[in-house]
Amino acid sequence: MKALVDGPLPQWLHDGLRHVWQPYTQHQTAPLPAPVVAARESRIQLASGRWLIDGVASWWTAVHGHAHPHLTAAVHAQLDRLPHVMFGSVAHEPASTLACRLAQLLPGDLDHVFFAESGSVSVEVAMKMAVQYHLNQGERRTRFLGFHHGYHGDTLATMSVCDPDRSMHAHFAGFLPAQLHAALPTDSASLTALERLLEAHHTSLAGIMVEPLVQGAGGFRMHGPEALQHLRRLCDRYGLLLIFDEIATGFGRTGSMFACEQAGVVPDILTLSKALTGGVMPLSCAVARTPIFEAFQSQRADHALMHGPTFMANPLACAAANASLDLFETEPRLEQARALEAWFTEDLRGVETMPGVVEVRVKGAVAVIEVEALASQAELMRIGMAQGVWLRPFGGCIYATPPLVLSRAEAGQVAGAMRSMAEACDPARRL
Numbered sequence: 001m002k003a004l005v006d007g008p009l010p011q012w013l014h015d016g017l018r019h020v021w022q023p024y025t026q027h028q029t030a031p032l033p034a035p036v037v038a039a040r041e042s043r044i045q046l047a048s049g050r051w052l053i054d055g056v057a058s059w060w061t062a063v064h065g066h067a068h069p070h071l072t073a074a075v076h077a078q079l080d081r082l083p084h085v086m087f088g089s090v091a092h093e094p095a096s097t098l099a100c101r102l103a104q105l106l107p108g109d110l111d112h113v114f115f116a117e118s119g120s121v122s123v124e125v126a127m128k129m130a131v132q133y134h135l136n137q138g139e140r141r142t143r144f145l146g147f148h149h150g151y152h153g154d155t156l157a158t159m160s161v162c163d164p165d166r167s168m169h170a171h172f173a174g175f176l177p178a179q180l181h182a183a184l185p186t187d188s189a190s191l192t193a194l195e196r197l198l199e200a201h202h203t204s205l206a207g208i209m210v211e212p213l214v215q216g217a218g219g220f221r222m223h224g225p226e227a228l229q230h231l232r233r234l235c236d237r238y239g240l241l242l243i244f245d246e247i248a249t250g251f252g253r254t255g256s257m258f259a260c261e262q263a264g265v266v267p268d269i270l271t272l273s274k275a276l277t278g279g280v281m282p283l284s285c286a287v288a289r290t291p292i293f294e295a296f297q298s299q300r301a302d303h304a305l306m307h308g309p310t311f312m313a314n315p316l317a318c319a320a321a322n323a324s325l326d327l328f329e330t331e332p333r334l335e336q337a338r339a340l341e342a343w344f345t346e347d348l349r350g351v352e353t354m355p356g357v358v359e360v361r362v363k364g365a366v367a368v369i370e371v372e373a374l375a376s377q378a379e380l381m382r383i384g385m386a387q388g389v390w391l392r393p394f395g396g397c398i399y400a401t402p403p404l405v406l407s408r409a410e411a412g413q414v415a416g417a418m419r420s421m422a423e424a425c426d427p428a429r430r431l
Contacts (some may be wrong), residue, residue, distance in 0.1 A: 061279030120153030
């Protein structure tokens with residue numbers, strides 16, 4: 001089977017391929033993966049010694065670049081003191097400090113932080129919170145409303161609120177919990193349709209789930225803050241909880257620390273992961289407003305939130321997250337995100353007129369070229385690597401979500417690779 005990279009491959013790659021099951025991969029047809037041996041600043045290094053710009057920040061995580069010395073020093077220091085301890089009936093300083101800092105950063109009374117390990121699990125926790133919030137008050141509301149092109153994770157409940165027809169989970173139809181889905185309320189017609197849907201079904205709904213401003217893996221669609229303001233108003237009208245999935249959009253990705261700030265909207269529950277630790281350790285959380293937390297206070301044991309991931313609030317991960325927040329305080333990450341928006345907008349100008357291109361979208365440090373149909377994913381990745389850039393297009397999108405520390409020249413290099421990939425998707429070239 002052909003490899004993504006040319007030249008000899010390390011023996012450990014061949015040995016591991018007999019046993020490693022890779023994500024989102026059809027092993028029967030996929031090329032051998034690219035062997036990575038190191039990462040520094042905005043780049044990853046292949047086993048051959050070649051360095052590539054990490055154009056996706058390792059799935060949106062490495063906002064400060066790779067191996068930032070402040071992050072690695074924090075993890076090393078924590079490793080010597082307390083690598084891990086159970087979080088049941090136990091507390092430790094890194095988690096306590098992180099929860100306080102997140103509460104101070106987030107808007108409104110989003111003050112109550114429940115830690116988990118992965119983004120999908122934090123969304124599961126948010127959904128569980130929402131259902132039990134209503135149950136604790138004597139109401140049985142067990143369904144959710146999600147949106148077309150939405151993506152919220154790969155676990156069972158999260159798959160159910162992803163787009164049921166356009167997502168990678170469509171073949172699970174009939175097996176997943178039945179949810180409602182609608183178009184985002186971005187114009188009068190879609191707003192009216194959503195209002196009618198809620199009027200008919202609100203008594204069974206626990207909440208509404210949305211990715212604010214930028215939808216991620218479901219299609220990289222973007223919308224204005226007005227849509228989020230409509231959702232807040234409708235949730236208040238019908239007694240629903242509004243859940244913002246900021247796993248991808250949090251920590252500067254859209255140009256503000258959190259996407260919800262641009263809408264002036266406080267959700268009832270907000271989920272975070274990916275860049276929470278600066279791409280160093282796995283960590284996530286679901287953060288609830290005070291009225292949500294208070295609905296679980298009771299003399300009844302069954303009113304408690306019965307959930308507890310084994311590695312929740314891992315001290316190493318919390319130390320990394322605190323160090324990441326230090327960098328947001330001391331280094332100009334939000335200004336860098338806004339600069340990337342300007343650079344990508346400039347460098348991708350004119351791409352929308354290329355054959356096979358549907359649309360070019362840029363928001364903060366997210367740049368997307370949507371095409372009618374992708375050429376071979378492997379071919380496109382090789383085009384990027386030939387230009388010194390690691391990108392992994394999928395669906396109908398060529399996208400970049402790079403480290404926020406990218407230089408002007410590096411941003412231009414990423415945009416150039418994206419443009420070359422779009423040229424390869426010209427329908428005339430694929431005939």
